[in-house]
Structures are given as C-alpha cells and as structure tokens.
Amino acid sequence: MLLPTIKVGLMDPYQLSVLRELGDHGSVAATARALGVSPSAVSQSLAALQRKFKAPLTQKRGRSVELTDAGQALAVAAIAVSEAITRAEATVDEFVGGIDRTVRVSAFHSAAMSFFPGLAALEHTEGFPVVECVDEDVDRVSFPALTASYDIVIAHRMSHTPPWPRDRLAVLSLLREPMDVAMHSSHDLAMKKTLKPMDLVGTTWISTHAGFSPADMLDAVAAAAGYPMRVVHRINDFSTAAAMVSEGGHLALLPRHTVRIPASQDVVLRPLEDVQTVRHVDMLVRPERVVHRAVSVVIDALRGIAQTHVQNPSLRSAHAKESTR
Known part of the structure; x- marks a missing residue:
C-alpha cells in the first residue's frame, strides 16, 4: 500500500x-x-x-x-x-515468506465458475496465500477500472475488439477460447460440421447484453453475413442460455472450454468459419502488484487451472463432437 x-x-x-x-x-x-x-x-x-x-x-x-x-x-x-x-x-x-497478504481476485460469471473452485481447492495448501474471490460481471470496457479494487481481474474480450490498455496494466493471458454456435441436435444446421455466417441468416438468437463477448461476436457475424441477426432473448448466464437452447429452436454462442452443459441437454456445437471467433480470457493486473509473491503464486495457479480446462474438454464439448450427423 x-x-x-x-x-x-x-x-x-x-x-x-x-x-x-x-x-x-x-x-x-x-x-x-x-x-x-x-x-x-x-x-x-x-x-x-x-x-x-x-x-x-x-x-x-x-x-x-x-x-x-x-x-x-x-x-x-x-x-x-x-x-x-x-x-x-x-x-x-x-525474508518472511512473502505470502502474508490476502489476494483479491474478480472474475466474470462463467470464468468464476471455471476458476474459483480450483482456487478454493488450494485454500489449505501450504505456501498458498489467502484468496478472496468476487464475481464481477461487467461489460468489456469496465474491466480495467476493476484493477483499482482487485489484485487480479479475470476479463474477456473478442479478438476484433480494442486491446486492453497495456500502458497502465499488465495483461497476462489465461485462455484463447473459441466461441461456437450452440443448437439443439434436431436443428437443421446440426447436420453441418462447420458453419459460415451466411448459414445463420434468418435464425433466432439468445445473446448477451451489449458489451459482452457473445454480443460483440454476433455483431461481427452479422457484418460478415451482410444481414442482421435477430436476438430474441438477452441472457448473460451461459448455463441458462444453454438450457433455453435445449428446449427450442434458438441459437447461442457458447465458449468451448469454460462452460459445462449436462449431457441430458441435447445441445450440440458447431464451429464458425470466415469470422474471428476467439475470446481472449486475460488477467488484468496493475504492474506494481505483479511483483508481490502472493499475487504471483495465485497467477501461476490460475494458469494451471486454465491449462486443465484446455486439456480436459467439458462434457458439453465432448457431446457436441459426438453429435455430428
């Protein structure tokens, strides 16, 4: 301080x-x-x-x-x-161990579900600092300001959106995560292995509020197709969006690695071509905080958790691959 x-x-x-x-x-x-x-x-x-x-x-x-x-x-x-x-x-x-401080970590909702349980599992590990986890689901432009209140801010943005302000923040990559099109297995588009923006013309969507990654990406899809995408529901919670997709004919954009959907929900995923679909999940940290040993220990732990998600695909991803018709 x-x-x-x-x-x-x-x-x-x-x-x-x-x-x-x-x-x-x-x-x-x-x-x-x-x-x-x-x-x-x-x-x-x-x-x-x-x-x-x-x-x-x-x-x-x-x-x-x-x-x-x-x-x-x-x-x-x-x-x-x-x-x-x-x-x-x-x-x-x-000289006194360097971890005698609480490390405050914030994350948007889906990242909190993916990373916070892993941090909780390390709570009583020797040499691991006390961590306070807080769910902060804000729009993309609001993430940098959160670094005033938290040691580590887990943030997200799409590849085509403005980069984080590296002149005043350390930006540490956690995931480069594709966003796939989710649909019920009976949807006409489920017969395709991959999709192009023109394939999505005339479909209806469950998207997030403006300023969040799926809404940003859907705007890019619409631009590539040359037609607007019709959004009928605005839901920020991916689990809720997936449950709604499983019950109707709507589509949604879901992250490939960090969202788990029960196999009982008959939802399949299809990758998109001809448009940038990668979501950047990054840690935003003020430069002076990176040097704290306690903070660096938590950063390393988050990177390990991220690698686990990539190496062990969720049930939703596995089910999507098996459902190609």
Whole structure:
C-alpha cells in the first residue's frame, strides 16, 4: 500500500495515486469510492499536487473530470513510482515468506465458475496465500477500472475488439477460447460440421447484453453475413442460455472450454468459419502488484487451472463432437 508520508522529490506518491485513479474512473466521486476516502479528500490531494506544477493536470468535461495531456503523462509516471515502491516492499517481504497478504481476485460469471473452485481447492495448501474471490460481471470496457479494487481481474474480450490498455496494466493471458454456435441436435444446421455466417441468416438468437463477448461476436457475424441477426432473448448466464437452447429452436454462442452443459441437454456445437471467433480470457493486473509473491503464486495457479480446462474438454464439448450427423 502506498503511504502518504513517503516523498519522492517534491511529489507525494499518495497524491500521484489519486491522480492515477482519477484517470481510470473519470470523476472525483468514483475515485473517492475506489480509494475508500471522501470526495473532499480527493479534491484536496489533487489541489495539492496541482500546486507543484504550472501545467494543468485535470480539466472538466461535462459532469466528469479528465486528465490533460500533462496529467496523463504524470499518471503514467505514477505507475512507475508505485511499482518501484512495491518492488522494494516485496524485496523485504521475501525474508518472511512473502505470502502474508490476502489476494483479491474478480472474475466474470462463467470464468468464476471455471476458476474459483480450483482456487478454493488450494485454500489449505501450504505456501498458498489467502484468496478472496468476487464475481464481477461487467461489460468489456469496465474491466480495467476493476484493477483499482482487485489484485487480479479475470476479463474477456473478442479478438476484433480494442486491446486492453497495456500502458497502465499488465495483461497476462489465461485462455484463447473459441466461441461456437450452440443448437439443439434436431436443428437443421446440426447436420453441418462447420458453419459460415451466411448459414445463420434468418435464425433466432439468445445473446448477451451489449458489451459482452457473445454480443460483440454476433455483431461481427452479422457484418460478415451482410444481414442482421435477430436476438430474441438477452441472457448473460451461459448455463441458462444453454438450457433455453435445449428446449427450442434458438441459437447461442457458447465458449468451448469454460462452460459445462449436462449431457441430458441435447445441445450440440458447431464451429464458425470466415469470422474471428476467439475470446481472449486475460488477467488484468496493475504492474506494481505483479511483483508481490502472493499475487504471483495465485497467477501461476490460475494458469494451471486454465491449462486443465484446455486439456480436459467439458462434457458439453465432448457431446457436441459426438453429435455430428
């Protein structure tokens, strides 16, 4: 944790961290919530930091507050300051084992189902830190801001969407996971081994809310087909979507590795051609937190769990392969 009493030249690392949070959250109120302080405390820290520079660091845009170019440059420098201090703390922590801290991990719903049980199984393993798991099912653009509250944020995006902000975050890959078209085994398209966007024209869909990976991918499918896809239900929970697919004639996009569907649900999968269908499942971590031994231990554990999912396909994936007609 950054200590307000530590000085680096004329700058206070705590004030720098406040500026950094403001850049991530876009308002004094949201920054205050992220830091667990009052809005007036945030304003005072920003005012104190501003007095040390001639160039303005912030500017108002409507109801939000954004960083100027000078403010953004200083916020990037603040990351390096925070990382240096944390690395020094971690060096000392090595002498006492280095895992005496709680590691907070957030994940979107399907990732939570895939990764959190594995972390829970390691709870009483010697040399494994205490882990707090939290389900945070947010849209794609909201994941980076979660790193203010969590050591590790498991996030997802499609290949064709903007990359994560690597200038202020460490981005560590967990999975590159294809999204397949799910349907009942009696659906006309189940006779095909693979599908193309034009095959999906005129079908009806169970998709997620806008900003989530399946909705992003369905937009790309529609663009490739040259026709809109008709969405009749908006369901973020993949298990619910699969259960609905098993009872009707709708289609859904489901991840290949991280969703388990009971074999009793007569759902088959078909891969898509001619469109990017890969979902990136990544760990977003602030650079200064990666150096903590406790955090690195949990990162390694998550990578091991991810590898297990790839090497041992779910029942749903196996059933889909066997159901080709």
